[in-house]
Amino acid sequence: MKTQLALDTFVKETGGWVASQLEACTRCGMCAEACHFYQATGVPEYAPVWKIELLRKVYEQRFTLAGRFKVAVGVDKLITDEDLLNWSSYVYHACTVCNRCSMVCPMGIDLGSLIHDVRTGLVAAGVVPQDLMDAVRKQLEEGSPLGVTDTVFEDRMEFIEDEWEEDLPLDKEGAETLVVFSSIEIMKFPQNIAAIAKILNTAGENWTMSSTAREIVNFGFYEGSHEHTKLFLKRVVDGAIEMGVKRIVVTECGHAYDALRWTAYNLMDIPASLEITHIVALMDELVQSGRIKLKSGAFNNGTITFHDACKIQRKGGHINEPRRLLNILAPDSFKEMTPNREEAICCGGGGGVIAIKEADPLRYAAFKLKIDQVNAVGADTVVMCCSNCRLQFGDGVSHFNLDFKVAGLAQMVADALIDGEG
Ligand code: SF4
Ligand code: SF4
Numbered sequence: 082m083k084t085q086l087a088l089d090t091f092v093k094e095t096g097g098w099v100a101s102q103l104e105a106c107t108r109c110g111m112c113a114e115a116c117h118f119y120q121a122t123g124v125p126e127y128a129p130v131w132k133i134e135l136l137r138k139v140y141e142q143r144f145t146l147a148g149r150f151k152v153a154v155g156v157d158k159l160i161t162d163e164d165l166l167n168w169s170s171y172v173y174h175a176c177t178v179c180n181r182c183s184m185v186c187p188m189g190i191d192l193g194s195l196i197h198d199v200r201t202g203l204v205a206a207g208v209v210p211q212d213l214m215d216a217v218r219k220q221l222e223e224g225s226p227l228g229v230t231d232t233v234f235e236d237r238m239e240f241i242e243d244e245w246e247e248d249l250p251l252d253k254e255g256a257e258t259l260v261v262f263s264s265i266e267i268m269k270f271p272q273n274i275a276a277i278a279k280i281l282n283t284a285g286e287n288w289t290m291s292s293t294a295r296e297i298v299n300f301g302f303y304e305g306s307h308e309h310t311k312l313f314l315k316r317v318v319d320g321a322i323e324m325g326v327k328r329i330v331v332t333e334c335g336h337a338y339d340a341l342r343w344t345a346y347n348l349m350d351i352p353a354s355l356e357i358t359h360i361v362a363l364m365d366e367l368v369q370s371g372r373i374k375l376k377s378g379a380f381n382n383g384t385i386t387f388h389d390a391c392k393i394q395r396k397g398g399h400i401n402e403p404r405r406l407l408n409i410l411a412p413d414s415f416k417e418m419t420p421n422r423e424e425a426i427c428c429g430g431g432g433g434v435i436a437i438k439e440a441d442p443l444r445y446a447a448f449k450l451k452i453d454q455v456n457a458v459g460a461d462t463v464v465m466c467c468s469n470c471r472l473q474f475g476d477g478v479s480h481f482n483l484d485f486k487v488a489g490l491a492q493m494v495a496d497a498l499i500d501g502e503g
Contacts, residue, residue: 083162087206091139094198100144102195103137105188106130112182112192117426118175121446126167127175129182133195135160135168136202162206169208172199174440177432177447178336179391184424200305209304210437216300217309224316226300226436227264234295237267245275248282249290252324256289259326260360261297261317261341263334265468270333273468276495277332277360283498284372288330294320297337302344303433311348314340318351328356330363333489335392335467336431342397359393361466364494365402368409379497380411385488386418386460388451388474389425390467403466403490410497418454426450428465430473448477455485466490 095103113119113128125131138160141148151157180193203209209217216226223230229237238249250256260281266273281288294317301309318341321329331338342357351357367373387403394400400422407415420426429447434440451474455463463485465471474487 083165083206083208084160087165087202087208088139088143088160090202090205091136091198092143094201095136095140095144099136099195099198100140102190103133103140106133106137106190107188109187112186115182115185117177117179117181117429117447117450118443121450122443124175126171129192129196132168132171132176133192133199135164136195136199165203165206165208168199169203169210172196172203173210173213173433174437175443177391177427177429177434179427179431180395181391181424181427184395197305201307204304204306210439212437212439213300213304213433216436217304217306220298220300220313221309225264225296226298227268229264229267229296231292234267234292237271238290241271241275241278245272245279247275247278249274249278250288251290252292253289256287256324257327258286258288258330259294259321259324259328260288260290260330260332261294261337262290262332263298263337263468264296265298265334265472266332267296269472270468270489273333273489273491276489276492279495279498280364280367280373280491284367286367289324289326291320291324294318294324297331297334297341299337299340300433300436302336302340303436307348310340310344314345315349317341318345318349321355322352327354328358330358330360332360333466333468333471333491335390335397335469336433339392339396359397359399359466360491361393361399361402361406364491365405368406374499375406375409375494375497376499377409378412380493381413382411383414383461384416384459385411385414385462385464386416386455386458387421388418388428388463388465388470389422390465390470391425391427391431393467394425395423403464406490406494407464410493416458416460418458418460426454428470428473428477430476431469435469435473435476444473445477445480448473448481451477452481452483460485462486462488464488464490464493
């Protein structure tokens with residue numbers, strides 16, 4: 082029964098594009114070494130090409146003569162419930178959908194999107210890890226996977242305003258920019274919200290937060306469910322349309338940016354005039370246009386490196402903006418890790434992996450690759466602009482008892498603001 086539901090979904094998802102991608106794969110295996118989970122463990126099933134094998138099997142068995150023949154003569158077996166459970170662990174526990182594997186594929190196969198399709202089939206079969214299902218349920222019932230109910234939201238915003246003395250405009254009529262935060266920032270990094278408010282207030286940006294369209298995190302997207310992804314995105318998009326804002330700014334959350342910036346356009350109507358951007362792009366724009374000024378060299382101390390987030394830098398293309406900012410903030414201290422930019426290695430906690438307790442050993446194993454990179458450059462501070470990466474880095478630093486600092490870029494920008502400028 083489970084298997085049939087998954088197969089039907091895979092078949093539904095297998096349009097011309099998916100078929101052409103699967104046909105193009107030569108099984109050269111070059112993508113394996115690009116995957117941090119494969120690199121960290123050497124487990125063959127964690128190779129990217131194997132993670133899409135389930136989809137390929139369905140495609141072959143349903144749509145090709147050769148596939149049907151192989152089943153008929155016993156060379157290939159029909160997919161079973163056990164296969165679905167195995168692939169659930171490969172594509173949820175051991176994949177952050179970082180898409181680094183696609184960067185090395187000589188055939189240009191978008192493995193990340195295909196792996197997302199595998200997740201979609203597994204959702205239909207109900208073989209999603211329990212922790213992810215619980216988070217989705219909380220987001221459906223309470224509006225937030227981390228319990229940011231109306232009361233919690235009001236309390237947190239009041240706390241931020243009191244603690245950092247920053248004005249947080251809420252449901253402001255006539256605002257042009259709607260800023261949407263992730264639940265991680267609201268619950269774990271409130272100082273990031275204060276920092277972003279300080280930057281926008283200093284720039285004189287006509288911005289607001291919304292009491293309804295307030296949280297951008299999307300566990301439906303992690304899970305791979307189109308239905309839930311759309312529902313959670315709609316809350317934000319509808320709120321923005323209702324308020325008449327000109328742009329939505331996603332703060333330090335990579336997967337949420339991916340969901341809103343690209344996936345949303347395939348799931349609902351979004352006015353062409355509504356701009357969707359990331360806070361790192363906005364901060365850079367404010368500096369470049371002279372609306373905020375930063376104290377040059379404010380963080381020139383020790384060695385600072387930057388961690389590129391898969392969805393913000395590799396997919397989002399916001400590669401130069403953080404570097405321009407860091408070259409103002411710490412021109413002498415900023416040094417690149419290797420590999421970096423679009424080839425950077427994922428932190429190991431994205432794609433929902435950090436929310437799956439059972440996957441902890443794997444994400445710590447993958448994080449060791451980041452430790453090696455940080456050590457190789459001799460950094461004592463690692464900066465990033467994704468709160469999910471920041472959570473993984475913070476967790477990794479405590480788990481391995483490391484002594485480098487983990488910093489959010491927005492907070493550094495806010496701390497370096499030259500008062501009175503804007
Ligand atoms: S690198 Fe590309 S072509 Fe080679 S096995 Fe991986 S997905 Fe297939
Ligand atoms: S998307 Fe990232 S984590 Fe997933 S298989 Fe590819 S490289 Fe590995």
